[in-house]
Amino acid sequence: MSALTCFKAYDIRGKLGEELNEDVAYRIGRAYGEFLKPKTIVVGGDVRLTSEALKLALANGLRDAGTNVLDIGMSGTEEIYFATFHLGIDGGIEVTASHNPMNYNGMKLVKENARPISGDTGLRDVQRLAETNEFAPVDESQRGSYEQISVMEAYIDHLMGYINFANFTKPMKLVINSGNGAAGHIIDEIEKRLKLANAPVSFIKVHHEANGNFPNGIPNPLLPECRKDTSDAVREHQADMGIAFDGDFDRCFLFDENADFIEGYYIVGLLAEAFLKKEAGAKIIHDPRLTWNTIDVVTKAGGIPVMSKTGHAFIKERMREEDAVYGGEMSAHHYFRDFAYCDSGMIPWLLVAELLAVKGETLSGLVSERMKAFPCSGEINYKVSDAKTVIAELKDKYLSSAIAEDNTDGISLDCQGWRFNVRTSNTEPLLRLNVETEGNTEALSKILKEIDSVIKASTV
Numbered sequence: 521m522s523a524l525t526c527f528k529a530y531d532i533r534g535k536l537g538e539e540l541n542e543d544v545a546y547r548i549g550r551a552y553g554e555f556l557k558p559k560t561i562v563v564g565g566d567v568r569l570t571s572e573a574l575k576l577a578l579a580n581g582l583r584d585a586g587t588n589v590l591d592i593g594m595s596g597t598e599e600i601y602f603a604t605f606h607l608g609i610d611g612g613i614e615v616t617a618s619h620n621p622m623n624y625n626g627m628k629l630v631k632e633n634a635r636p637i638s639g640d641t642g643l644r645d646v647q648r649l650a651e652t653n654e655f656a657p658v659d660e661s662q663r664g665s666y667e668q669i670s671v672m673e674a675y676i677d678h679l680m681g682y683i684n685f686a687n688f689t690k691p692m693k694l695v696i697n698s699g700n701g702a703a704g705h706i707i708d709e710i711e712k713r714l715k716l717a718n719a720p721v722s723f724i725k726v727h728h729e730a731n732g733n734f735p736n737g738i739p740n741p742l743l744p745e746c747r748k749d750t751s752d753a754v755r756e757h758q759a760d761m762g763i764a765f766d767g768d769f770d771r772c773f774l775f776d777e778n779a780d781f782i783e784g785y786y787i788v789g790l791l792a793e794a795f796l797k798k799e800a801g802a803k804i805i806h807d808p809r810l811t812w813n814t815i816d817v818v819t820k821a822g823g824i825p826v827m828s829k830t831g832h833a834f835i836k837e838r839m840r841e842e843d844a845v846y847g848g849e850m851s852a853h854h855y856f857r858d859f860a861y862c863d864s865g866m867i868p869w870l871l872v873a874e875l876l877a878v879k880g881e882t883l884s885g886l887v888s889e890r891m892k893a894f895p896c897s898g899e900i901n902y903k904v905s906d907a908k909t910v911i912a913e914l915k916d917k918y919l920s921s922a923i924a925e926d927n928t929d930g931i932s933l934d935c936q937g938w939r940f941n942v943r944t945s946n947t948e949p950l951l952r953l954n955v956e957t958e959g960n961t962e963a964l965s966k967i968l969k970e971i972d973s974v975i976k977a978s979t980v
Contacts, residue, residue: 522651523651524539524544524547524647524650524651525539526539526540526544526626527643527644527646527647527650529638529639529831530628530636530638530639530643530831530832530833531626531627531628531629531638531643532548532626532627532628532629532643533617533620533624533625533626533627534624534625534626535623535624536570536623536624536625540574540624540625540626541574542573542574542577543577544650545574545575545577545578545581545615545627546577546578546580546581546584547581547649547650547653548578548581548627548646548650549577549578549579549580549581549582549583549584549585549613550581550582550584550585550649550650550655551581551646551647551648551649551650552581552582552585552587552611552613552629552646553581553582553583553584553585553586553587553664554585554649554655555642555645555646555649556610556611556631556642556646557585557586558587558609558610558611558631559587559588559609559610560587560588560589560590560607560609560610561582561587561588561589561590561609561610561611561612561613562589562590562591562592562600562603562604562607562609562611562612562613562669563575563578563579563582563589563590563591563592563600563612563613563614563615564591564592564593564594564595564599564600564603564612564613564614564615565593565594565595565614565615565616566594566595566596566597566614566615566616566617566618566701566702566767566768567594567700567701567702567730567731567732567767568615568616568617568625568732568767569732569733570625571594571615571616571625571732574615574625574627575591575615578613578615578627579591579666582664583663583664583665583666584655584658584663584664585655585664586659586662586663586664587610587664588664588665588666588667589664589665589666589667590603590607590609590667590668590669591666591667591668591669592668592669592670592671593668593670594702594705594730595614595702596614596616596701596702596703596706596768596769596770596865597614597616597618597628597768597769597770598769598770598859598862598863598864598865598866599614599671599675599706600612600613600614600628600630600634601630601634601859601860601862601863601864602634602671602674602675602678602859602860603671603675604630604632604633604634604860605633605634605860605862606671606674606675606678607671609632610631610632611629611630611631611632611637612629612630612634613627613628613629613630614627614628614768615627616628616702616767616768617767618766618767618768618770619738619739619740619742619766619767620738621738622734622738629642629643629646633860634860634861634862635836636832636833636836636837638833639833641833672709675706676706676709676710676713678859679710679866679867679870680710680713681858682856682858682867682870682871683870683871683873683874684874685714685717685718685719687874687877687878688714688717688719688720688721688873688874688877689720689877690720690877690880691720691721691722692720692721692722692760692761692873692876692877693721693722693724693757693758693759693760694721694722694723694724694759694760694761694762694763694869694873695723695724695726695750695753695754695757695759695761695762695763695775696723696724696725696726696728696762696763696764697726697727697739697741697749697750697753697762697763697764697765698725698726698727698728698730698739698765698769699727699734699736699737699738699739699741699746699764699765699766699767700727700728700729700730700731700733700734700735700736700739701730701734701739701765701766701767701768701769702730702767702768702769703765703769703865703866704725704728704729704730705730706769706866707723707725707728710866710870711723721873724753724757724759726749726750726753727739727749736749738767739764739765739766739767740766740767741764741765741766741773741781742766742771742773742851742852742899744781746764747764747773747775747781750762750763750764750773750775750779751775751779751780751781752779754775754777754778754779755779758777759777760777760876760882760883761774761775761776761777761869761872761873761876761883762774762775762776762779763775763869765865766865769865769866770853770863770864770865771851771852771853771863771865772852772865772866772868772869773852774787774868774869774872774883775883776882776883776884776887777882777883777884778884780884782883782887783850783891783896783898784848784849784850784851784852784853785810785813785814785850785896786813786887786890786891787848787852787854787868787872787887788806788813788814788848788849788850788854789813789814789816789817789818789887789890790872790875790886790887790890791846791848791854791868791871791872792804792806792814792817792818792821792823792846792848793817793818793821794871794875795823795845795846796818796821796822796823796845797821799845800822800823801822801823801824802823802824802844802845802846803823803824803825803826803842803843803844803845804818804823804824804825804826804844804845804846804847804848805826805827805828805835805838805839805842805844805846805847805848805855806818806825806826806827806828806847806848806849807827807828807829807830807835807848807849807850807851807929808827808828808829808830808926808928808929808930808932808941808943809830809849809850809899809929809941809943809952809954810850810894810896810941810954810956811825811827811932811939811956812894812939812956812958813890813893813894813896813956814848816893816894817890826838826842826844827926827928828847828928829928829929830849830851830929830943832853832855832863835847835849835853835855835863836855836861836862836863839855839857839861840861843857844857844861845857847861850899850954851899852865854867854868892959893958893959894956894957894958894959895956895957895959895960895961895964896954896955896956896957896964897953897954897955897956897964897968898954899952899953899954900952900953900954900968901945901950901951901952901953902950902951902952902953902975902979903949903950903951904950904951904975904978904979905979906978906979907944907951909978910942910951910974910975910978910979911930911931911942911943911944911951913974913975913977913978914931914940914942914971914974914975915931915933917974918933918935918940919933921935921936922934922935923935923936929941929943930942930943930944930952931943937957937958937960937963938955938956938957938958938960938963938964938967939955939956939957940953940954940955940956940967940971941953941954942954951975953971953975955967955968955971
């Protein structure tokens, strides 16, 4: 039995050839089918050059396990989520490596109602069966069927249900950078709906065509070096907002009318406030990395802020437990109760565009006061050999002056006028740091330098 190193904490991701290939994809499909025994599964794949072949191998494994396979073709991850809960079927698998390098691919797995399958909810069991690779001979009479379908119309209908076309009364210009990923075909369909409704919204499309060679680089706008094309287009076209997606568009990143990148943290507060105006007293889920702005906004709007461990599986589980209307992570993952508690990269920008239209304000105007009230560092990553030692050093230095300590995810220390969270990555060998202050950018800079020196001294 050989170990399959492509199985990670939340999903499947690995280097092509050595870690993930068509044989491994078949075994994953067969193992999923044998373990969960689903009647019908939906599959899809992103634009990567290997996604189609891996998806078909996966489908063959599912079919050999007796599972009927519905194939929605080239798609983003949230289209699989939608198809699973909309069709009322037993699960779904998206073949995607999102923002990982060219020589990677992977899979995201869900079961009924688009509930995530991760380490402790079945992924380890699927891994064990795939690694053992001791499947019974295929019974041709019990083999599952294969059908290509489309849920596009229903999916677009669902997206349009989050906004009111009548609110778009003045011309609005949006730059949309699909990063040559899977988002472009959805943007085209949304554009058609807006035109049919006579909503005066125009799109400037950047890197729009799906292209698995990613001629303009891997789409990952979380990295500053991947933001220039969107910013440049906002300036050139004097747009009201810029929107950039990652490869499977489960995250969207926003730029204001000045072409400045807006940290996902402040968008969480903006969307939370919007939902609370529609549903007073609702619960809002947030992650522990940056919290003060979200807690402040939600509390003042009469909502209930609830902290969850970072990561989509944890957030979705907590949202279901609390029946929260919305959940947001500073990493630009936004979750919606009406989307089966799943994350979507399309719903957030539609809601923000509607907010701009309703309030008659600019995006910078909507978030600038919050950014001044709680300036933050954004996430800073460190490659360290011994993360536990570094975290212990930081705790030792700052715990005595801390007002509060939280260990929901890594360690969070609230000090007088500032706080920080430091945690190990769930998906990469990195230490992740986030710092925020109460309205003091000078203190933020000073604290960052101090923490940086502690981390670097601990890794010598």
